[in-house]
Amino acid sequence: MPYKIPESVLVVIYTPDLQVLLIERADRPGFWQSVTGSLDAEDEPLPVTAAREVAEETGIIASAHSLTDWQHTIKYDIYPQWRHRYAPGVARNTEHWFGLCVPAPLPVTLAPREHLRYAWLPWQEAAERCFSSSNAEAVRQLAWRAAAGLDVTSGAA
Structure with a gap:
């Protein structure tokens, strides 16, 4: 199995009234998160990665809804229990945030x-349930975007 590329997407899937989809990891029961996933190839466009991961992890077809690149990138330390998936010496990942509004x-x-499971939760509860602080921040950013008057239902600013 080839090493994972240390560049990924996080996709917050939500409704116009800010219910957020979270999924529970099979390899770490109790760890809830948004859709995440690494690029399959160095040159894979980020929106393609986001749409692919949404389809693979949820069965939702992103092109039927509003996928938005939030133009937000973070770098973080890869959890030690998952570093074996990356090339030796790789300890940091670059993550790009997207939103996907469904009706x-x-x-x-x-x-x-x-x-293992999924849940649709109000954004506040979803942010609290995320095991990753950066995922929780992405969910809070959704609420901030809505409060700031950004059109979170269509992805337009």
């Missing part, structure tokens, strides 16, 4: 090897 909570088809 209402949708049924989700989980990848059983990756996730």
